[in-house]
Amino acid sequence: MADTNPLSNCRLAFIGCGVMAEAIIAGMLRKKLVGPEQIAGSHPRQSRREEMHVKYGVEMFEDNREAVTATAPESPDASSIVVLAVKPQRLNRVLQELKGSLVKEQLVVSIVAGAKIETIGEELVHASIVRTMPNTPAQIGEGVTAWTASAGVSEEQESQVCAMLEALGKTVRVENERQIDMATALSATGPTYIFLVMEALIDAGVHMGFSRHVAQELVHQMMLGSVLFARESHKHPAELRNMVTSPGGTSAEAIYQMEKGGLRTVLSKAVWSAYQRAESLGKR
Numbered sequence: 001m002a003d004t005n006p007l008s009n010c011r012l013a014f015i016g017c018g019v020m021a022e023a024i025i026a027g028m029l030r031k032k033l034v035g036p037e038q039i040a041g042s043h044p045r046q047s048r049r050e051e052m053h054v055k056y057g058v059e060m061f062e063d064n065r066e067a068v069t070a071t072a073p074e075s076p077d078a079s080s081i082v083v084l085a086v087k088p089q090r091l092n093r094v095l096q097e098l099k100g101s102l103v104k105e106q107l108v109v110s111i112v113a114g115a116k117i118e119t120i121g122e123e124l125v126h127a128s129i130v131r132t133m134p135n136t137p138a139q140i141g142e143g144v145t146a147w148t149a150s151a152g153v154s155e156e157q158e159s160q161v162c163a164m165l166e167a168l169g170k171t172v173r174v175e176n177e178r179q180i181d182m183a184t185a186l187s188a189t190g191p192t193y194i195f196l197v198m199e200a201l202i203d204a205g206v207h208m209g210f211s212r213h214v215a216q217e218l219v220h221q222m223m224l225g226s227v228l229f230a231r232e233s234h235k236h237p238a239e240l241r242n243m244v245t246s247p248g249g250t251s252a253e254a255i256y257q258m259e260k261g262g263l264r265t266v267l268s269k270a271v272w273s274a275y276q277r278a279e280s281l282g283k284r
């Protein structure tokens with residue numbers, strides 16, 4: 001493994017091996033950032049523990065504390081990351097369990113929606129904490145994860161977090177937790193907006209008379225191609241839209257109807273409400 005790999009000397013514990021933890025583990029192993037012997041996981045169900053062990057060769061524990069202890073740094077040049085990957089409603093119990101089992105060199109990375117750095121730090125009596133907000137395309141390595149770190153996190157730990165999260169797709173470091181709430185509304189809730197628009201367009205295709213699978217094929221590739229084109233052209237979306245809007249044409253007619261129906265306002269309100277919701281969920 002190349003020396004430039006920030007995770008080459010790092011051990012990782014995944015507390016709660018569900019969908020997201022598996023996506024990170026699978027991504028890191030696929031990219032050969034770590035070997036299975038560097039990873040431990042915990043899960044309450046034996047069948048899931050067996051599944052994770054057979055599939056990835058990682059050591060699995062029933063007790064969350066044992067996974068943390070098994071991955072504690074063994075020497076001064078070794079490092080360790082503990083990833084909190086349980087559902088928000090389980091977090092309090094897990095934090096109470098883990099209290100006192102971490103050494104101060106271990107970095108805690110939370111992917112739990114809404115859980116504040118201060119809360120995790122207070123519960124664990126721990127200083128180095130990173131809070132992240134991934135999204136569902138992370139499950140196929142095409143996600144985007146916003147993250148921010150507490151003051152106790154070193155530069156080396158930050159590069160380790162970046163490398164780990166890149167297993168899920170792109171990463172964006174944001175300045176503070178307010179921006180994590182903003183990312184929750186935009187990029188983490190974002191797939192919901194896109195899937196709703198996707199569904200509406202497919203239904204519109206069926207309404208005109210296409211079979212569902214043809215409508216789906218046309219819409220999927222149109223959306224994928226539009227995003228790639230927008231990214232590669234580096235043009236403002238309005239410019240791209242103007243390029244295909246000829247006078248009296250179909251795009252002009254469709255835009256008129258979308259503006260009349262308030263699509264832009266509805267999307268803006270949806271994102272703003274999701275942001276307010278994210279903020280209120282984070283309040284203790």
Ligand SMILES: NC(=O)c1ccc[n+]([C@@H]2O[C@H](COP(=O)([O-])OP(=O)(O)OC[C@H]3O[C@@H](n4cnc5c(N)ncnc54)[C@H](OP(=O)(O)O)[C@@H]3O)[C@@H](O)[C@H]2O)c1
Nearest residue numbers: 016017018019020085086087088090111112113134135136
């Ligand atoms: N999925 C996403 O796209 C996404 C996006 C952004 C953020 N997140 C955040 O990521 C976190 C994990 O989400 P997920 O989708 O991976 O959820 P998940 O699939 O439900 O994973 C959580 C796992 O933890 C297990 N668990 C339950 N109680 C536990 C305990 N006391 N100790 C250890 N493990 C326990 C669960 O087991 P059981 O199934 O037996 O209950 C489950 O397998 C959540 O906090 C969520 O907010 C997820």
